[in-house]
Amino acid sequence: MTVLCFGIARDIVGQSKLTIDREGINSVEGLRHFLIETFPKFKEYTSFRIAVNQAFASEKDEVTNSDEIAIIPPVSGG
Amino acid sequence: MTVLCFGIARDIVGQSKLTIDREGINSVEGLRHFLIETFPKFKEYTSFRIAVNQAFASEKDEVTNSDEIAIIPPVSGG
Amino acid sequence: MEDNKLNIKLTNDPLNLSECYRFVVEPSCGGINAFVGTVRQWNKGEEITHLDFESYEPMAIAELEKIAKKAKDQFNTQKICIHHRLGKVAITEIAVIITVSCKHRKAAFQACEFIIDQLKKDVPIWKKEFLSNGSYWVNARP
């Protein structure tokens, strides 16, 4: 599973494309828990939403390896 | 007393500078009554405000021959 | 209001949005709002060929200055530019441009809308609409 990282999420993860090779992550919620456990700085530095296939996803939404997944920290355009 | 006429007021009065040569007009109210009496089309066609020295005047304000007086029909700029 | 914070112009020449924009840009400002009033082809189902604006110029400028001063006081604007066209104006041409800069965006929207609303109420400028079969002064009928 590949996860795109932007803004402060890229700084926290240390790369712009994170590859997760792990069974059992099949929902947005599951992915969020995995990310916070693996990179505890998320708790300290920022909140984030998760996008699946270029749209904001709900916690219960499914994720599969073929989805385009992205970590969306608080936006600040404009 | 000279009165500047704009927009529909100019059409009603038939000139852009109306000269009034008459005793007894010394307030905005008096001038308004004179104008409506002299040009009854004002009643039919439009309402108007009166400006004295380039500012909107109240009915009780004085007018003298040395003031710059103007008929201000409903504005429609913008 | 200081001269370098306010730019008011009534002119027979075409108006220029870039000029009005450049006047209000400021390093202290993050939000600029612009209103541009253009000439519509249709009004209440009738086709318009063009407009003709006339103005009581010294009073129009005095009223615009009062409105700008109120906008500055109410919305803490930095710079304000108000340009109004006079004379004959064609369809899609610009009749009026208002640009306002503020530290934050909400005030810029509010101040710009306040200025155009007040302009349409109190500034002695008159618009004559020309249709294919005649012309009339807008708003003149009571």
Add this chain to the structure above:
Amino acid sequence: MEDNKLNIKLTNDPLNLSECYRFVVEPSCGGINAFVGTVRQWNKGEEITHLDFESYEPMAIAELEKIAKKAKDQFNTQKICIHHRLGKVAITEIAVIITVSCKHRKAAFQACEFIIDQLKKDVPIWKKEFLSNGSYWVNARP
């Protein structure tokens, strides 16, 4: 929303207000509102040297299209143009331009403000502020 009614661009090049204005002009429209977000020199008392914007581009464009569609439905806009700068942007340079044309002015103000408000909530664009003594992602702290 038809392609000829909506113009969205994310670009590393300087933005151009005239271009965004020209896109929305329409004979059927009398009111055009424009919002221009420029880079402020000061934020919360700290001096900024420049900004750097990055974006999740395909999603940012998809979100902007959704926002424009909502604005059209709510405010009956005619045309909408949204240009956002990416990369390094200097003080007083333009970060974003939104232009909206409507038949009447009030809707143009409302639609333009709606779009910038929604853009700042939901469009995946991130701003890094550079000060003389460091840099940080804006809004990142919870």
